[in-house]
Amino acid sequence: MNSRDVDLLQDGIFRIRGRSRGSHSYVIRGSKGNMLIDSGLDSNFPGLKESLHSINMKVRDIDIVVNTHEHFDHIGANRYFQDSSIIAAHRFAANKMSFDDRYVTLYKSGDANDIRLHVHLWLESRSRLDLGSFTFDVLHTPGHTSGSICIYDPERRILFTGDTLFAGGVLPVIAESGSTGDYINSLKSLQTRMINEVYPGHGEVSTDPQGDIQISIEKAFKLLESGAAGEKERGGAAASDY
Numbered sequence: 001m002n003s004r005d006v007d008l009l010q011d012g013i014f015r016i017r018g019r020s021r022g023s024h025s026y027v028i029r030g031s032k033g034n035m036l037i038d039s040g041l042d043s044n045f046p047g048l049k050e051s052l053h054s055i056n057m058k059v060r061d062i063d064i065v066v067n068t069h070e071h072f073d074h075i076g077a078n079r080y081f082q083d084s085s086i087i088a089a090h091r092f093a094a095n096k097m098s099f100d101d102r103y104v105t106l107y108k109s110g111d112a113n114d115i116r117l118h119v120h121l122w123l124e125s126r127s128r129l130d131l132g133s134f135t136f137d138v139l140h141t142p143g144h145t146s147g148s149i150c151i152y153d154p155e156r157r158i159l160f161t162g163d164t165l166f167a168g169g170v171l172p173v174i175a176e177s178g179s180t181g182d183y184i185n186s187l188k189s190l191q192t193r194m195i196n197e198v199y200p201g202h203g204e205v206s207t208d209p210q211g212d213i214q215i216s217i218e219k220a221f222k223l224l225e226s227g228a229a230g231e232k233e234r235g236g237a238a239a240s241d242y
């Protein structure tokens with residue numbers, strides 16, 4: 001990974017593309033603090049560090065790491081930040097991370113590390129993250145997992161979605177702690193928000209959030225009708241079996 005993996009999305013917002021199956025990481029440089037959204041795969045950390053350097057940042061410049069949910073490909077590199085940054089996740093994700101619940105975090109041999117992840121800040125829906133020049137609202141959006149959140153900037157109308165919403169309405173797997181019914185409810189609540197751009201955990205930026213939400217809701221209803229639990233939809237660049 002190198003600077004070619006870093007994209008400036010908006011003034012102060014960078015995407016560091018995830019390699020392999022790892023999630024993207026997003027860096028937000030605020031006037032009162034710097035935030036990293038998802039640390040990505042443990043094995044991608046050397047590239048993440050290099051990408052931070054390419055935007056003149058070091059690991060210790062990240063004040064807070066917010067995990068969109070508890071899956072290994074989003075939290076794996078937390079251990080490199082947790083001694084110098086606040087680690088934050090929704091309480092349903094924090095619980096699983098703190099107890100090293102590998103059934104729901106999906107850690108597998110080769111991904112796992114022996115250092116217990118620590119979550120300093122257990123978030124609730126409507127928690128606010130105030131970085132000065134950026135202010136975000138935490139929206140609890142269970143479905144893909146129970147601890148999934150979206151991070152919303154109502155001023156810029158942008159939404160970081162983790163694995164809850166992908167460009168093109170690619171349906172995420174409903175994972176071990178998730179629920180298709182919860183997923184539909186979460187997407188319906190997102191439908192009420194003003195959103196211009198979606199920054200997902202995998203794949204490309206979406207500039208048609210309402211269209212993607214509608215497609216995802218329709219697919220989720222079909223999943224319910226089929227009686228399948230956790231059926232995976234694979235396709236396109238945003239293969240979302242995470």
Ligand SMILES: [Zn+2]
Nearest residue numbers: 069071163242
């Ligand atoms: Zn996931």
